[in-house]
Amino acid sequence: MSLYSHYDGAHTHPxxxxxxxxxxxxxxxxxxxxxxxxxxxLALIPSAFALAWLGHLxxxxxxxxxxxxxxxFVAPLWLGRKLLGRDKQSRQSKAGSLP
Numbered sequence: 001m002s003l004y005s006h007y008d009g010a011h012t013h014p015x016x017x018x019x020x021x022x023x024x025x026x027x028x029x030x031x032x033x034x035x036x037x038x039x040x041x042l043a044l045i046p047s048a049f050a051l052a053w054l055g056h057l058x059x060x061x062x063x064x065x066x067x068x069x070x071x072x073f074v075a076p077l078w079l080g081r082k083l084l085g086r087d088k089q090s091r092q093s094k095a096g097s098l099p
Contacts, residue, residue, distance in 0.1 A: 007074045008087070010064040016055035017082070023051035024079045 011017055027048030034041035056063050064071040081087040 003068065003070055003074050004078065006067070007064045007071050007078050010061055011055075011059070011078070013055070013059040016059040019051045019055035019058075020075070021079060021082075023048040023055070024075045026051070028076060 011020055026044055030041040030044035030048070033044060052063060064074075078087075
């Protein structure tokens with residue numbers, strides 16, 4: 001199973017996906033914000049993790065990065081593919097909804 005497939009499989013609940021849709025940009029934005037205000041950047045990281053953990057509590061599983069830390073880097077790719085509709089699963093579900 002690929003890293004992407006494993007990550008996608010751990011994020012199937014709609015609320016978990018929504019919370020990750022907020023948490024991933026929030027967490028990665030701290031890398032940019034740190035140049036202007038490091039205290040705010042440091043606050044963004046635990047906020048992002050809290051949202052992601054809440055999503056996993058709702059979904060009933062552990063965060064994917066606990067099994068492989070590389071999933072932290074898969075997260076932005078996963079979110080980007082979801083938002084752009086380039087995810088294989090997204091294409092299949094759209095195709096299935098056509099008459």
